[in-house]
Amino acid sequence: MIAVAGGTGTLGTRLVPCLAGQGHAVRVLTRDPARAAHLAGPGEVARADVPDARDVAKALDGAGTVISAVHGFGGPGGVSPASVDRAGNANLIGAAARAGASFVLVSVVGAAPAHPIELFRAKHAAEQTLRASGIPWTIVRATAFMETWATIMGGALQASGKILVFGRGDNPVNFVSATDVAALVELAATDPGLRGQVLQLGGPDNLTFNQVAALLQEAAGRTGKVRHVPRPVLQAIATLARAIKPALGRQARAALAMDTIDMTFDSTAARRPFPGLPNTDMPSALKELLA
Numbered sequence: 314m315i316a317v318a319g320g321t322g323t324l325g326t327r328l329v330p331c332l333a334g335q336g337h338a339v340r341v342l343t344r345d346p347a348r349a350a351h352l353a354g355p356g357e358v359a360r361a362d363v364p365d366a367r368d369v370a371k372a373l374d375g376a377g378t379v380i381s382a383v384h385g386f387g388g389p390g391g392v393s394p395a396s397v398d399r400a401g402n403a404n405l406i407g408a409a410a411r412a413g414a415s416f417v418l419v420s421v422v423g424a425a426p427a428h429p430i431e432l433f434r435a436k437h438a439a440e441q442t443l444r445a446s447g448i449p450w451t452i453v454r455a456t457a458f459m460e461t462w463a464t465i466m467g468g469a470l471q472a473s474g475k476i477l478v479f480g481r482g483d484n485p486v487n488f489v490s491a492t493d494v495a496a497l498v499e500l501a502a503t504d505p506g507l508r509g510q511v512l513q514l515g516g517p518d519n520l521t522f523n524q525v526a527a528l529l530q531e532a533a534g535r536t537g538k539v540r541h542v543p544r545p546v547l548q549a550i551a552t553l554a555r556a557i558k559p560a561l562g563r564q565a566r567a568a569l570a571m572d573t574i575d576m577t578f579d580s581t582a583a584r585r586p587f588p589g590l591p592n593t594d595m596p597s598a599l600k601e602l603l604a
C-alpha cells in the first residue's frame with residue numbers, strides 16, 4: 314500500500330488517481346477526511362496531523378511506500394515549515410522506518426540550510442533526516458508549480474479584476490506543472506531502481522511574474538490591471554508581521570526572495586533519463602486549469 318501525505322493538495326490530487334489507476338492500493342493522509350471526499354474512490358482515507366507522531370504511526374500502519382507531499386508554508390497559526398516540513402516529515406520518516414516502508418519526499422529545487430526562504434531550509438532539514446534514516450529513499454525536488462501561482466494570481470483577477478504581482482515582477486523564475494511533477498513522483502514511488510537518488514524537475518520556461526500575469530490575462534480572455542506590491546511594502550510586512558501573523562511575514566519574505574534571487578532552472582539534463590515525462594508549458598497548464 315502506498316500512503317500519500319498531502320494527497321489532497323495540488324500535486325496529491327493529480328498523483329493519487331494515477332497511482333490507483335496503475336492498480337496500487339493508496340491511502341490518503343489528511344487532517345480533514347472531508348477534504349479527501351473526491352479521492353475516496355481511488356484510495357482509502359486516514360486522518361492524520363503530521364506533527365502528531367501518534368496520528369502518523371496509526372495512519373502509516375501497513376504502508377509499503379510513503380510519499381510526503383505536505384508543506385506548511387501558508388499557515389495558519391502553528392502550521393509552518395517548522396511544524397510540517399521539519400517535525401511532520403521527521404514523524405513520517407520515523408513511522409515509515411518502523412513500518413519497514415520506503416519513502417519518497419517531495420522537496421524544492423534549491424533546498425539548502427542557509428536559503429533565504431524558510432520553507433527551503435525546512436525542506437533541506439527533511440532531506441537530511443531522510444538520508445540519515447537508513448530506509449530506502451528517493452527525493453523529488455520541483456520548481457514553483459504553475460497551477461499554484463496561476464490560482465493565486467488568477468483568483469485575484471476573477472475577484473477584483475486586478476492581478477497582484479509581488480515586487481517588480483521582472484526576476485525570471487522556473488515554473489513546472491504539478492501534473493508533470495505527479496508523473497515523476499509516481500515513477501519515484503513505484504520504481505525501486507530510483508532509490509537513493511535526488512530527482513530534480515522544472516518546466517520548459519523561466520518566466521517573470523509580469524510575463525505570467527500577461528499569459529494569465531491572455532488565457533482568461535480578460536484584461537486586468539496589474540498591481541505591484543512594492544519591495545519596501547513587502548519588507549515592512551516581512552518585519553512587522555513576524556510576531557503577530559507569522560505566515561504573512563513568511564510569505565512577504567518569500568516574495569522578496571523570489572523577486573531578487575536566482576530562481577531559474579534548466580531541467581534538460583534532469584529530464585533526460587525520463588523521456589516519457591510530460592513537459593507542460595505555462596499556456597497549456599493555464600488552459601487546462603481554466604477549462
Ligand SMILES: NC(=O)c1ccc[n+]([C@@H]2O[C@H](COP(=O)([O-])OP(=O)(O)OC[C@H]3O[C@@H](n4cnc5c(N)ncnc54)[C@H](OP(=O)(O)O)[C@@H]3O)[C@@H](O)[C@H]2O)c1
Nearest residue numbers: 319321322323324343344362363382383384419457458461
Ligand atoms: N506549490 C509549489 O509551488 C511547490 C513547488 C515545489 C515543491 N512543492 C512541494 O510539493 C508538495 C505538494 O505541494 P502542493 O502545492 O501540492 O500542496 P498544497 O496544494 O498547498 O497542499 C498542501 C498539502 O499539505 C497537507 N498538509 C499541510 N499541513 C498538514 C498537516 N499538518 N498534516 C497533514 N497534512 C498536511 C494538506 O493536507 P490537508 O489540508 O488535507 O490536511 C495538503 O494536502 C509539497 O511538499 C510542496 O512543498 C510545491
